[in-house]
Amino acid sequence: MNILDRIATRILSRKQSETYRALLATGGKAPIYTPKDYARLAEAGYQNCVTVYACANLIANSAGQVPIELYQGNAQGEDEEIEQHPILDILEQPNPLVGGARFTETACLYELLAGNSFVERVGPNNGPPRELYTLRPDRIKVVPGTVAELIGGYEYTVNGAVTTLEANKIRHLKRFHPTNDWYGLSPLEVASKGIDIQNFAQDWNSRLLVNDATPRGALKVDGMLSDEQFKRLRRQVRAQINGLEGDSNWLLLEGGTDWKQFGLSPKDMDWLKADEVNTRKICSVFKVAPELIGDSANKTYSNYQEARKALYLETVLPWLDWYLSEMSAFLCPLFGEGMYLAYDKDSIDALQEDRSQIYTRLASAYWLSLNEKRVQCGYDEVDGGDAIMVPVGLVPFEGGLPPTEPTQEELDAEAQAQADSDAASAQALAQGKEPAEEDGSQAEGQAEEDGGGKKPPIPPKKGKGILWADAVRKGAKVAHFELRVKARERSLTPIAEKFLREQGARIVKNIRNLPSVNARGGITFSPKDEAQRWLDKSYAFYREAGERAMEMGLAATKGELPEISMKANPGQVINFTRKNDAKLKKMILYSGTKIADTTMSEVMDSLEQAETENWTVTATAEFIAERIDEGIAWKARRISRTETAKVENWGELEGYKEAEFVDGKGWLCAFVETSREAHKKASNDYEANPIPLDDPFVVDGETMMYPGDPTSASPGNVINCLCALYPEVLK
Numbered sequence: 001m002n003i004l005d006r007i008a009t010r011i012l013s014r015k016q017s018e019t020y021r022a023l024l025a026t027g028g029k030a031p032i033y034t035p036k037d038y039a040r041l042a043e044a045g046y047q048n049c050v051t052v053y054a055c056a057n058l059i060a061n062s063a064g065q066v067p068i069e070l071y072q073g074n075a076q077g078e079d080e081e082i083e084q085h086p087i088l089d090i091l092e093q094p095n096p097l098v099g100g101a102r103f104t105e106t107a108c109l110y111e112l113l114a115g116n117s118f119v120e121r122v123g124p125n126n127g128p129p130r131e132l133y134t135l136r137p138d139r140i141k142v143v144p145g146t147v148a149e150l151i152g153g154y155e156y157t158v159n160g161a162v163t164t165l166e167a168n169k170i171r172h173l174k175r176f177h178p179t180n181d182w183y184g185l186s187p188l189e190v191a192s193k194g195i196d197i198q199n200f201a202q203d204w205n206s207r208l209l210v211n212d213a214t215p216r217g218a219l220k221v222d223g224m225l226s227d228e229q230f231k232r233l234r235r236q237v238r239a240q241i242n243g244l245e246g247d248s249n250w251l252l253l254e255g256g257t258d259w260k261q262f263g264l265s266p267k268d269m270d271w272l273k274a275d276e277v278n279t280r281k282i283c284s285v286f287k288v289a290p291e292l293i294g295d296s297a298n299k300t301y302s303n304y305q306e307a308r309k310a311l312y313l314e315t316v317l318p319w320l321d322w323y324l325s326e327m328s329a330f331l332c333p334l335f336g337e338g339m340y341l342a343y344d345k346d347s348i349d350a351l352q353e354d355r356s357q358i359y360t361r362l363a364s365a366y367w368l369s370l371n372e373k374r375v376q377c378g379y380d381e382v383d384g385g386d387a388i389m390v391p392v393g394l395v396p397f398e399g400g401l402p403p404t405e406p407t408q409e410e411l412d413a414e415a416q417a418q419a420d421s422d423a424a425s426a427q428a429l430a431q432g433k434e435p436a437e438e439d440g441s442q443a444e445g446q447a448e449e450d451g452g453g454k455k456p457p458i459p460p461k462k463g464k465g466i467l468w469a470d471a472v473r474k475g476a477k478v479a480h481f482e483l484r485v486k487a488r489e490r491s492l493t494p495i496a497e498k499f500l501r502e503q504g505a506r507i508v509k510n511i512r513n514l515p516s517v518n519a520r521g522g523i524t525f526s527p528k529d530e531a532q533r534w535l536d537k538s539y540a541f542y543r544e545a546g547e548r549a550m551e552m553g554l555a556a557t558k559g560e561l562p563e564i565s566m567k568a569n570p571g572q573v574i575n576f577t578r579k580n581d582a583k584l585k586k587m588i589l590y591s592g593t594k595i596a597d598t599t600m601s602e603v604m605d606s607l608e609q610a611e612t613e614n615w616t617v618t619a620t621a622e623f624i625a626e627r628i629d630e631g632i633a634w635k636a637r638r639i640s641r642t643e644t645a646k647v648e649n650w651g652e653l654e655g656y657k658e659a660e661f662v663d664g665k666g667w668l669c670a671f672v673e674t675s676r677e678a679h680k681k682a683s684n685d686y687e688a689n690p691i692p693l694d695d696p697f698v699v700d701g702e703t704m705m706y707p708g709d710p711t712s713a714s715p716g717n718v719i720n721c722l723c724a725l726y727p728e729v730l731k
Helices: 003-013 018-027 038-047 050-064 086-092 100-114 192-210 227-240 271-286 301-334 355-363 370-376 408-430 471-512 527-556 578-612 617-656 677-688
Strands: 068-073 079-082 116-122 131-135 140-144 151-158 161-165 170-174 217-220 258-261 339-343 664-668 697-699 702-704 724-728
Touching: 038 050, 038 100, 038 192, 050 100, 050 192, 050 271, 050 301, 068 086, 086 100, 086 131, 086 301, 086 339, 100 116, 100 131, 100 170, 100 301, 116 301, 151 170, 170 301, 192 271, 301 339, 355 370, 471 527, 471 578, 471 617, 471 664, 471 724, 527 578, 527 617, 527 724, 578 617, 617 724, 664 677, 677 697
Parallel strands: none
Antiparallel strands: 068 079, 068 339, 116 131, 116 170, 140 151, 151 161, 217 258, 664 724, 697 702
């Protein structure tokens, strides 16, 4: 050993285990030969044994037909599918001689027959390969490496010509072997005795058929035969009962001669039963159900369907998981970071439910729209198919299934109070009278379907400093605010519903990957990431609504209530600054976090129930998916109402700051039956004592810069709040 080898050995030995160095010492640098004769195993097993051939081909062909996909992780921790990439191209056509499906089949067959499969990549050492090849296991030998690397290379021998292959160009796919460090254990080696028995039985049966299905026996004669008699009898036997080669004539015996059989007939040997038992033993080695390769004993339609599923779940998919893991490590780092190979389990027909079962299940899923059902059945969406239909009369379903709150009584009371308030306010305003204080001023009926609307009638201003001093003007201000909120929330509702569905799908996918329902720590769900997703999907709405609300606030400082429109009014001049943008994004992120926290709280409750009742992971995931779907429509409406009112009040307050002479603000409550008592009290308190723009309101012991401000208020003070602001001049 030269000085460099001694230095390398001394340095690297500190990083390697003692067993690692011992393994290298046993191998030396000579090639390590395979422990069994692969050619004889392949000939006896695959080429001559029907059972082995059928099992191996069934597994390999099934694996080769599964489409391979490529995924890459993104910054949000999600896995995105890459539909076009050089890795997919080379796996689709590994080399000019073979396609992707056949390449996978060959790699699988070599591994099944030899316990070893070798894949060679052709191309630059550290760059993407140009071609891939599978190598015959019997032609390749492992060359042990040095202390630095366990494998020094490989030798490939064809007709005595030896080719040395670099270790990093070969991927050795091998099965576990309990006594061999270099090669995998061949299933044929394990099943070799059964294969021999089956082959011997087939040979015996063939020879028996050639012998006219006559077992071996002896002619017995009384007394002694002369030489001439013995020779004549022997010629007669050979000529007349020598199986298929004989003349099939009757053998005439004479002089007390009879036949004594001492061989066994097929019936005596129970040959068919023995062959059936041996076939099943070989199938068990390959984990293939016998009915899939022709065993008629259990081959009913139901059993066959279940056997096909079991083939994939217990044999094909585990092999594909291992194979694609190896190929990912072999190929993906050469093309970039964070990529891996996988397959789509849903694309495997044998694992799909019967179509009638799918149709029956979807027909009862009344919380899904027609288009959602069509997509799951593989059909395209149709116009008008987004409506959700309930079982009673199959009428369009606008609102989703009601959750535990609010109750139906509360909804009815709110609707009745709203109707009474609208009627009273409209009559009072039409007559120029001041509406009753406890009824408030509602004007929702004046809103138009397209988001526009007529502005409520406003009596002339009284005084120059106080713009909203009387109750009639304040009632009109509240009515105008509600019209704005209810016109805009229709735009946010579909955004919120889509976000909740995608969020629910991410959670359910995460739960399906849990080892058990009590492994909650394995859920990778980040409220911070969810908040960012909410910001990305809803920012355009918030920005437009916020700018328009600032215009409304600026108009309110002049005593005006402009017509309600979803677009900005070019007549108003506002300055939406970076500071405004930062405040708006902070508010959106806060809302997104709260949405995520609420969803996960419900999920954790479901997991606790599942753990208590010993549910499976699959049953738990399905239950949570249904629970999330059932509440999405109602949650989306509640989020839209709350967030729209919030951004309207936030923008209006920012608009007040655009006017130099306005330095105060007041709280306006509609004073309807559903109004919170704390909000009614705040309206009365701050009507008598308006506060500076930069000071917080104190409502039920919590501080709020504007109605709906979530930064320091509890959900009970924020959700579905329709209280408004009005500007004041304090100095």
